[in-house]
Amino acid sequence: MARRDQEHDVLPIPNGWFAVAFSTDLRVGDVKPISYFDEDLVLFRGRSGEAKVVDAFCPHLGAHLGHGGRVMGDTIRCPFHGWQYDGATGQCTHIPYCERIPPKARVRAWDVQEKNGMIFVWHHLEGKPPEWDFPVQPEIGHSDWSEPRTFELEVPVHVQDMHENNNDPVHFQFVHGMMETPPSEIEFGEDGRYYRIVSHSEQVTPVGTFQTSLIRDSWGIGLSAVSTTGIPNAGLLMYSSTTPIDATHTHSRWLLTATNNMVDVAGEEFMRGITAGVNQDMPIWSNKVHRARPVLCEGDQYLAQFRKWTRQFYSTDHPADD
Ligand code: FES
Ligand SMILES: [Fe+2]
Numbered sequence: 001m002a003r004r005d006q007e008h009d010v011l012p013i014p015n016g017w018f019a020v021a022f023s024t025d026l027r028v029g030d031v032k033p034i035s036y037f038d039e040d041l042v043l044f045r046g047r048s049g050e051a052k053v054v055d056a057f058c059p060h061l062g063a064h065l066g067h068g069g070r071v072m073g074d075t076i077r078c079p080f081h082g083w084q085y086d087g088a089t090g091q092c093t094h095i096p097y098c099e100r101i102p103p104k105a106r107v108r109a110w111d112v113q114e115k116n117g118m119i120f121v122w123h124h125l126e127g128k129p130p131e132w133d134f135p136v137q138p139e140i141g142h143s144d145w146s147e148p149r150t151f152e153l154e155v156p157v158h159v160q161d162m163h164e165n166n167n168d169p170v171h172f173q174f175v176h177g178m179m180e181t182p183p184s185e186i187e188f189g190e191d192g193r194y195y196r197i198v199s200h201s202e203q204v205t206p207v208g209t210f211q212t213s214l215i216r217d218s219w220g221i222g223l224s225a226v227s228t229t230g231i232p233n234a235g236l237l238m239y240s241s242t243t244p245i246d247a248t249h250t251h252s253r254w255l256l257t258a259t260n261n262m263v264d265v266a267g268e269e270f271m272r273g274i275t276a277g278v279n280q281d282m283p284i285w286s287n288k289v290h291r292a293r294p295v296l297c298e299g300d301q302y303l304a305q306f307r308k309w310t311r312q313f314y315s316t317d318h319p320a321d322d
Contacts, residue, residue: 009292009319010247011158013037015125016220016313017134019118019241019253022150026051026119031076033066037123038246041110042066044087046074051119052087053110059092060105116140116239117148117255120223123244125315132193134219139227139237139257146263148239149271152253153278157285159221159244160310162252165281166216166224167197167306170299175280182214186305194219195309197302205231206265221313234262236270254278292319 020034020043031044033056040056042065056064058078068079075084075093083105084094090109092101111122111130116137122130139145155162165171172178182199189195195218203212212230226238239255258270296304311318 004287004289007291008289011160011290011292011319012314012316013123013125013244013247014159014221014310014313015123015128015131015315016222017113017120017122017130018222018243019120020053020243021051021119022152022253022255023051023114023117023119024150029071031066031069031071033064036121036243036245036251038244040064040066042069042076043119044069044071044076046071046087048074050074050087051112051114052076053112053119053121054085054087054090055108057107058083059107065107117150118241118253120241128315132191132219134194134223137225137237137239139235140239140255144259145235145237145257146260148255148257150253150255151275152251154245155250155252155282155285156248157250157288158248158290159242159250161285161288161290162242162250163218163221163224163310164303164306166218166226167195167302169197169199169302171284172199175284176277177280181299184302186302188309192309192312195306197306203228203231206269207231207234207262221310231262233259235259236262238274252278 020036026045028045028047028049031042034041034043041053042056043053045051056066058065060083061080063078063080065076065078070077072084075086077084082096083092085107086093088109090107092105095101113120117140140148169184170181173181182201184197184199187196197216199214201212203210210230212228215227217225222243223241228236236258241253243251245251256271256274
């Protein structure tokens with residue numbers, strides 16, 4: 001039996017921090033309907049400059065706040081009858097034709113934080129508050145580093161399958177044309193949410209050939225930073241978030257920056273290399289199934305460790321437990 005729908009193990013949507021927009025895509029007063037985590041949401045930037053995310057549908061008669069809703073101070077006003085909801089608490093703060101506000105007049109307000117050029121929300125299937133944080137990436141916005149370039153794409157694959165790529169050194173040889181599978185090491189952060197895998201290889205660059213390390217940092221399944229060390233006085237950073245649209249579609253956002261001294265000689269090649277790399281992965285992602293219990297061999301130890309680490313980010317039934 002080899003039909004895609006029969007072979008595919010459905011993974012739940014994981015918990016964690018996930019980007020829902022680039023910061024530059026949301027100006028003060030902007031209101032955007034967004035769909036992530038299999039839910040309809042609205043994203044807006046209040047007058048104080050803070051980004052907010054609330055559930056899309058008005059508790060009154062159910063209008064979608066993201067289609068015609070308006071920012072009023074730090075609230076969003078429903079387009080249908082003008083009820084206003086505070087972006088931080090979700091509580092209705094004003095009904096234009098009525099004094100008394102029903103206590104049930106509130107929408108769910110999501111935990112939001114904005115850093116590293118992206119707007120993140122905390123998603124937890126059971127509604128638990130944020131359980132960990134992730135760091136500011138010092139390269140982004142630093143004067144020695146280039147203005148970040150961005151790109152984004154949607155991929156018909158579960159978010160974990162995309163993230164797994166970083167932790168799969170063997171595929172670099174077969175999908176991305178590396179000469180051999182690079183030796184790698186893994187380390188975990190104290191709280192267990194952070195994971196680093198480092199691969200070592202010789203890199204031919206426009207400024208010479210070097211022994212380099214490719215460092216992939218992950219904070220949960222939604223967020224990773226890939227950086228290179230070993231090229232003197234130069235650095236590259238690919239910061240990315242993979243966000244579940246639903247259990248089988250992922251929105252991936254990338255923010256790319258390099259040290260200024262690299263940009264003139266290698267900036268374009270760097271950009272082209274990244275987009276070409278993602279394109280090489282696309283046919284695999286778009287057609288694969290997820291195997292909750294893959295057949296692994298001894299050489300797959302990084303994949304086995306990655307899979308084990310990811311289990312903490314699922315709070316409901318996991319197909320590997322069936
Ligand atoms: S439906 Fe939103 S105010 Fe009536
Ligand atoms: Fe890849």
